[in-house]
Amino acid sequence: MATDNFPEDGEEFFEALVGREQGLPGAKALREALEAEAKTLREAEGASAEDLSADERQTMTAIRQRLLDAGLLPPTSPAQVHGVTSDAPPPSSRQQSTSLWTKQLSRLGEWLFGGDRLRPVAIAASVVVASLVVIIVGTPTNQPTDEVMRGDSVLVITAADPAAEVAQLEQKLKAAGAEVIHAKLNDTEWALEVNVEKPEQLEQVKQVLRGAGYLIGKQPPYELEVRQK
Amino acid sequence: MEGEEFLRRMHAGDASVWEALMPALRKVALGACRDLKVFDQRKDDVVQDVALKVFTHWQSYQGDSKLNTWIYSIARNRCLDDLRKLRVRNESQSAAPDDDDGLTLLDRLVDETQSDMEHRLCVQEVLAELDAQPPARKGSMRMIDVLRWWVENGPTTEELAIFLKTSLGAAKERKSYILKHVKSLCQKYCGHDECAFSKKGAAHGH
Numbered sequence: 298m299a300t301d302n303f304p305e306d307g308e309e310f311f312e313a314l315v316g317r318e319q320g321l322p323g324a325k326a327l328r329e330a331l332e333a334e335a336k337t338l339r340e341a342e343g344a345s346a347e348d349l350s351a352d353e354r355q356t357m358t359a360i361r362q363r364l365l366d367a368g369l370l371p372p373t374s375p376a377q378v379h380g381v382t383s384d385a386p387p388p389s390s391r392q393q394s395t396s397l398w399t400k401q402l403s404r405l406g407e408w409l410f411g412g413d414r415l416r417p418v419a420i421a422a423s424v425v426v427a428s429l430v431v432i433i434v435g436t437p438t439n440q441p442t443d444e445v446m447r448g449d450s451v452l453v454i455t456a457a458d459p460a461a462e463v464a465q466l467e468q469k470l471k472a473a474g475a476e477v478i479h480a481k482l483n484d485t486e487w488a489l490e491v492n493v494e495k496p497e498q499l500e501q502v503k504q505v506l507r508g509a510g511y512l513i514g515k516q517p518p519y520e521l522e523v524r525q526k
Numbered sequence: 527m528e529g530e531e532f533l534r535r536m537h538a539g540d541a542s543v544w545e546a547l548m549p550a551l552r553k554v555a556l557g558a559c560r561d562l563k564v565f566d567q568r569k570d571d572v573v574q575d576v577a578l579k580v581f582t583h584w585q586s587y588q589g590d591s592k593l594n595t596w597i598y599s600i601a602r603n604r605c606l607d608d609l610r611k612l613r614v615r616n617e618s619q620s621a622a623p624d625d626d627d628g629l630t631l632l633d634r635l636v637d638e639t640q641s642d643m644e645h646r647l648c649v650q651e652v653l654a655e656l657d658a659q660p661p662a663r664k665g666s667m668r669m670i671d672v673l674r675w676w677v678e679n680g681p682t683t684e685e686l687a688i689f690l691k692t693s694l695g696a697a698k699e700r701k702s703y704i705l706k707h708v709k710s711l712c713q714k715y716c717g718h719d720e721c722a723f724s725k726k727g728a729a730h731g732h
Contacts, residue, residue, distance in 0.1 A: 307701030308683070310708075314673070315680040323649075323712070330561065330649045331677040334598060337557025341594045344549035356570060357552060360577050361544050369581040371539040480614035488611050520611075 452521050454510040459523040462509075463487045466523070469505045474498030475517075485525035492518040529593035536584050547593075551577060554594050558601035562650055563643075564608050572608075576601045590661045591671075599657045606654060609647045616643075644716075651715035652708060665691070669704045 313324035349357065364370040456462035460481075466489070467477045476492040491506070493499045499517070506513050511521060527546045535543040555576040559569045579600045587596050656670035667675075667690060675681075675689065687697035 307698065307703075307705040310705045311676060311683075311701050314677060317680070326645060326649045327652070327673070327708070328677050330653055331674055333557075333561040334602075334653075335674065335678060337554060337561060338592070338594050338598060340557060341550040341553040344553040346545065346549045348549065349552075353552075356573075357548050360574050361548070363574075364544070364577060364581055369578070370544055371536070371541045478615055480611050482607055482610055488607070488614075490611065490615065 452511045452513070452519070453524055454522075455524050455526045457526050459485065459487045459525050462523050463489065466505070466509050469509075470502060473501040473505050475502045475505075482522075487523045489521040489523070490518055491521060527593060529587065529589040529591075529596070532584070532593050533587065533589060547580075548577075550594055551580060551597055554597045555601045555604075558598055558605050562602065562605040562609065563646060564605045568608055572601060572604050575604050579604070588661065599654070602650060602654055602657070606647070606650055609643060609650070612643060613647060648712060648716045652711045655711050655715075656708075669707060672700070672704060 309318055310321060310324050312318035313321035314328050316325075316328065318324075346354070361370065365372065454462075463479050467479055470477045470491055474493065474495060475498070476494065478490045480488045480490075482488050491502065493502050502517075503513050506519070506521075511519075513519060527543075527550065532543065532547065534540075535546070552573055555573040556569055558564075558576075559572050564572060576597065580597060583600075587593070653670065656668070656673070659668050659670065662668045662671075672686075672690070676686065679685070681689065683697050683701065684694060686701070687694045690697055690700065692700070
């Protein structure tokens, strides 16, 4: 049975969802969110690299380079690798094994989406890959500050019991003088924001973070994550 | 780029896939930021993280939805992470206000009020969970796709029945079932009965 706060059946709700009924602000909010999504997707269909400004192009080039450095993008064209053109039909899994790139990705895929036995290893490996990208992003370069991608403070560790790990870490960090805010993102992921007001306490806080497995190379605040193993 | 072409190029190790995908990927990620009202200063982070996720998880893309729709779901989840952090930050600040007169990083994540953010978060959490549902059985359709089609076309129930290739009664039942599911998700994510989708909840500032 419906509650007093909700329409009795789907009719009123669905009518409100397309604006033919009034008085259900929630349905309106849902409609607006879906319309916004549809608008974004329509706009994306016509997106072209020519629409990007020089700065935007540079930002995207920097992201591409980081993906390449992390081995996440194919390094060369298929014609150069094994004569496959983009017009070719999708290769079978056996054909895929002819490409080193695809071999590596297939292996990663097997880890990620394959047997349960290897999944923890795969998750750890993906975290390492993600962390590597983050570390690369955090490496000082000759680029002007505006071109350096933010996000370099998001670091990840894994723990069998993220909640316990977060509680323990928070206690240690606070003891070291840090301000800590934690957020449960979902059942397996927690986020921490760590700030250090007094410069003289920074090294002690960094030591705690290093002890927990984080690699910190910049100034606070730090945005960190703990994920379930 | 269509999903099939994306998968073909990735399987082939085609280096040009980035150039082909990048404009749309960027547009979708930035569009999601706009839709979820993630503040300007976080947009480049979102674009970068979405690109990372697309190229680390491309093998999980099955081609059963449009490529840009899949990318949007990644971007939505990324923006939701920011909003969740902001919510916790705001709750923490309201519980123990500090003396900082400067804005912190999380303060700048979004540019509207806490209650608006709560509402936005609730709606997007519901959509994200609907979007995370597995592909529908053969001949059926996921709830989120029914909702998208309904909002886009504004049909009648009779037209929905034709679209779903089912009877009028079954289409009505489907609508009722979707409403029930949306309601349960809303209650789950809002954390109380007077959720954002209720008449009363809206009157309470959602």
